Amino acid sequence: MTKRKIEIMDTTLRDGEQTSGVSFSVSEKLTIAKLLLEELKVDRLEIASARVSEGELQAVKKITAWASENNNIDKIEVLTFVDGGKSIDWMLDTGAKVQNLLTKGSLNHLKHQLKKTPKEHFADIKATIDLAAKNNIKTNVYLEDWSNGMRNSKAYVFEYLDFLVTQNIERILLPDTLGILTPKETFLYIDEVRTKYPEIHIDFHGHNDYDLGVANVMEAVKAGANGLHLTINGMGERAGNAPMASVLAVIKDFLVDVNITTNEKALHKVSKLVETFSGFRIPVNKPVVGANVFTQTAGIHADGDNKHNLYFNDLMPERFGRKRKYALGKTSGKANIQKNLQDLGISLNDDELKKVTQRIIELGDKKEVVSQDDLPYIISDVLDSDTIEKRVVVENYVLGHAKGMKPSTTLQLIVEGVLYEAHAQGDGQFDAFMNALKKLYKTHSKKELPALIDYAVRIPPGSHSDALCETIITWKREKNEFITRGLDSDQTVSAIKATEKMLNII
Incomplete structure (x- = not known):
């Protein structure tokens, strides 16, 4: 069976940077872009919004210069606007070759924000697409507020799509801009678009306002989406975007008829770097990349891992360049401590192990987690006290x-x-x-x-x-x-x- 290829577009440097309080420097943007393409091996990058600032201009120039030298320029994308060609001029200045044109995907946005008719909006869009093509710039088109459009003004959405499929574009980008979709709706709406336009390339761009981002992405792929927009650590406005790490794990483990070419082992490294540069802290319990997600705390779990890996699932830490840990604290048993002792190359007799276990439990009542680094100190203290x-x-x-x-x-x-x-x-x-x-x-x-x-x-x-x-x-x-x-x-x-x-x- 030939698996269907799903493109992964990372938008950490564009939509993710809209996280409150986050602003990457020029060098940070370039470093992240290199890691995303060379290490994580995503298919495409959306790196900026046109005309935002001088710093954004310099960052895009740096990234496009590097990408051109390394045959990656077609993977670099910029959010642009229907603005009479100003965004196209900005792109020409930066050397970017792919625009993601932001347009109105709901009648509500069109009427109240642009105050234009569909015919007027379509004419402006066509002029922007034609100008881009004239300057050798490829176009993908965002339908902003598409999810609300499908709920409340479906006739307009399909009138617009009927127009778009006649234009010189590469992809249609369907965002759940306000994060309002349920998984059922995501499947039905993507399936409806896919059924009517079987040949077009569809990207789904999910937000996480109801914590349904990963579930919605999963349903979008099932319904026939060709590409997904994700961010490292789920960064983005409000509750953020669908998180890269969780989505990649879900696709690999549950959607066996599709194929992605990303490198899971690089996820943790990229995640930690983005955390450092952004100051946007990763929750310790965040799936795949959180500090605690591969740590067993209860002694019964460590014992079970010794007995035919009873507490393992398919999310093995080695997949993501990580290692399973066994926490030491008041719920620790001998099995947890033995796992840590093995890592340190230390062996204790049964009596010593019993005393060390008791000491860790006592300390755990005052300190939530005792680290492996603490263990030699505890052993020294216990054995010294015995004398x-x-x-x-x-x-x-x-x-x-x-x-x-x-x-x-x-x-x-x-x-x-x-x-x-x-x-x-x-x-x-x-x-x-x-x-x-x-x-x-x-x-x-x-x-x-x-x-x-x-x-x-x-x-x-x-x-x-x-x-x-x-x-x-x-x-x-x-x-x-x-x-x-x-x-x-x-x-x-x-x-x-x-x-x-x-x-x-x-």
Whole structure:
């Protein structure tokens, strides 16, 4: 069976840039364009709207110059307007060779925005198409508000299409401009156009206002659409456009009679770059490209993956240049931890694994996710703690820090079953803690506290602001130095834990 080819047109640089607050620089546009064509291998790019700004002009010039050198100029498209030839002059200045002409696809838009009759609008469109052809510019035609046109003024839509199929154009672009279509309507309307005009090339341009963008694209392809307009990360006005990653996955896995030539493995790389350039953050649960979508959190899922991949589906992370992860937190089981240990090349015996698991669960109650980068620190903390007999316990403490007042600490310490309490101030919260501790020892103990000679804090590489924090303190007692470590998501608490270990050592 010969599969039907579906063209993928990316409009991140045009429609996607209409996302509120997003504006790409000239160099960013060129970089994204190169990645989309060379790495993701989309069929076409819509890169700009004509006559918008000087920056837009320079960006299009850069992209068309690169595209011409690399035999891609016919893949570069620009949104133009029925404006008496001004857009055509702009295109000639940039070197672009394909225009996507914006016209009225509903009688409502035509009457109230242009205030023209269909006959007048068609005449203006014909003049623009002819002028483009005279200047060796190919034309695709957008029917703006086509979805509302099919709902409310279908006679006008087909009168317009009857005219368009007689013109010198390449493609007809049918947008759900306001994102109002249901999947059923999308199929019926595209099918109706396809049935009446079996030879024309139809593109569908879906918006996501009701979160139906991907479903509508799927139905458009089933009904006979030849091309799709998509954006990286679903960028676009309001709720955005149909998202590239989700649509490509859906087409590959559910529409077996069609063919696309995009490279799935490049999706994540392109997605992250566009996120960086745009500042438009990818939701962590966004299918295919979100940070969490290939992360198993529940221990039962990791266990199932070990037993015949029970929790896998066709969306394997390797397809998209990614890797499955197993989160560590309060819902983790031994299977999750073992998966992470395997990645790190670390092996623990059953008793050690049980203690590490319990420690991760405790930390998970305070910190939502414990990362793989945290794991060696946790193991070191747990195994180090096992070597120290716990005769001194920091039972309770209150750390106070208020504007205009010195930090203070109230400390309760249990030493071999006896409770002691002290209060002190200091230059910082940990300094106040140490001053309270010194009070207790001066009053109740003949022992001297070691001198604190070095204090270092570090977080695991790759971690963020909520990372686990390891505090490493070097103590000196008489002529001997020794080191203790504390681990917690709070820096002061991790230092207190390191101090508690010191108290037990002495």
